[in-house]
Each structure stands twice: as structure tokens, then as C-alpha cells.
Amino acid sequence: MKLLILDRDGVINEDRPDFIKSPEEWLPIAGSLNAIGELTRAGWTLVVATNQSCIGRGIIDVAMLNRIHAKMHKAIHHVGGHIDAVFFCPHAPDMGCACRKPAPGLVLDIAKRFRVEPKDCYMVGDSLRDLAAVNSAGGRALLVRTGNGAKAELSADLPAGTPVFDDLAAVADYLLYGIREE
Template sequence: MRLILIDRDGVLNVDRPDSVRNPGELVPIPGSAAAVARLNAAGVRVAVVTNQAVVGRGIIGPDMLEQIHHRLADDLRRAGARIDAWFVCTDAPHAATARRKPGPGMLREAMDQFRIAPAETVMIGDAETDLEAALAAGCRRVLVRTGKGAATQARGIKPHLLPVAVHEDLAGAVEALLAPA
């Protein structure tokens, strides 16, 4: 494992039903920043891959999204963590391109940027779309129960998406991924 791809809402920060619309609404999930710091310390690249239709729907502008991501990066930095790259798809669902999860576009862009193969890449998300994107990109799949994760698991993970490792949160997922084999 050389690259971890992380969904934003529901994995790094609390997922809001009305979307995070400004930096003040961004609430980190406890332990998520420390988990990213553990990955950084282990020499694993970390990239965020996030759908942000809140921009495509015209609810916020690209500048506000940048401010939200700056706030998240600052929160991570205070915990000794960093994101190596951000991949954001602002497509509205009705105008989705292959970049928008469940499409694999952003995941493939990340692997191309770091020149890391799908077999060495793990996608951590809280939604079926994250798992679908990871499958399409050839990555290992991890579901966290934060955000939409518990509901995703309760609905049942579709057989074609298996195997999927399930953990309580990002901290638990990182602990398992970094555990000696």
C-alpha cells in the first residue's frame, strides 16, 4: 500500500445533509487528523477524492470551496498531518462526468499523478459510490461506518463490490492498514 485515497465528507469531517457551505460548518471527525498523520509518518501518500456538487448546483462558489479545504488543511496541519493532493469533482449529479464518483476518474488521476498502481492503492469512503469508484479503478475498498457508512453497511454491500473491509472510522481503518501482516 503506497497511496490512500480518502473521501472527505463522512470520513475526514462530519457529513451534513445540507452540505458544508462555509468553513465554520466544517466539523472534523475525532481521530481523523491523527489517522492521516499516521499515514504520513508511515510514508504513505494521502489524497482526498471528493464529489462537491454543492458547487455544481450553484449553492456555493469555487472560492468558498477553496476556503473550506484551506480550513480542513489547517486543521490537519495542526495535528501534524497533511494531504498530498486534492481531487475535487464539482459536477452536479445531473451533469456527471467520469470524474464524479461512482466514476473512477478522480481515483485514476490520483494514481497517475503519484505513478502508483491500483494494486498499491486503497480507497476509504463511507458511501457505495466510493466503493463503486474504487472497484472501477481497481483499488482495494474500505468502508468506514462514520458519515453514511453505517447506513451503507446496513443496506448490504453488493456482492460485486466485495471484498470490502469495514471499520468504525478512519482511525480504525488506518490502524488495520498499518498493522504488521
């Protein structure tokens, strides 16, 4: 199985400093939906792993998160793509849970659910916490410059050897065709 884990905000859709609070605020990043469609057609299993502290902070509830994800699923389906599952951490940052990235809990749960070794998982993220989550689980991190990725790329804490791509479309080109823009 070819398993690719995607962070949501900043990778698939535009990020907002005040959280995505409604389906209307969920806006895809140019090219991300088509990239998901291409990966789906090529046989990749795609799973979203996202921190959603807006739930733990009382900003939205799970029902609203489900409505936001329904919009995402519909938009992805429209271009022939498919997300096999969405795993999310609902906890606020101060809760000390094992599922909030940079902890590896979501990655390990995904690997267990899909019966793959964590070392065989790729994860696309736009932040150091995404990279840390998959690295600490033993998987392979891919950074995109969208969202917070351009800032993360400049960080002294960027793990050595982390491949960096302009966006999810560039990641898809790399995984499907070996094309790597420098």
C-alpha cells in the same frame, strides 16, 4: 509509494445533508485528524477525492471550497499530518461527467498524477459510490461506518469482501499495525 485516497465528508469530517458551505461548517470526525497524522508520519501519501456537487448546484463557488479546504489542511497540519492533494468533482449529479463518484475518474486521475497503478490504491469511503469508484478503477475499497457508512454496510449492494472499520482511526490502526477490530 503507499497511496491512500480518502473521501472527505463522512470520513475526515462530519457530513451534512445540506452540504458543507463554509469553513465554520467543516467539523472533523473525532480521531480522523490524528489518524491522518499517524499515516503521514508512517510515509503514506494521502489524497482526498470528493464529490462537491454544491459547486455545480450553485450553492458555493470554488473560492469558498478552497477556504474550506484551507481549514482542513490547517487542522491536519496542526497534528503533524499532510494531505498531498485534493481532487474534487464540481459537477451536479445530472451532468454525466466521468469524475463524479461512482465513476472511476477521480481515482484514475490520482493514480496517473502520483504514478501508481490503480490496483495499488486504497480508498477509504463512507458510501457505496466511493467503493464503486475505486473498485471499478481496480483498487481496494475500505468502508468506514462514520458518515453514511453504517447505512452502506447494511446494503445488499456492498461489494463482497469489503473490509469495514468503525472510523478512519481504525483504518489507520489496520494499515499501520495490522490491528483489526471485529
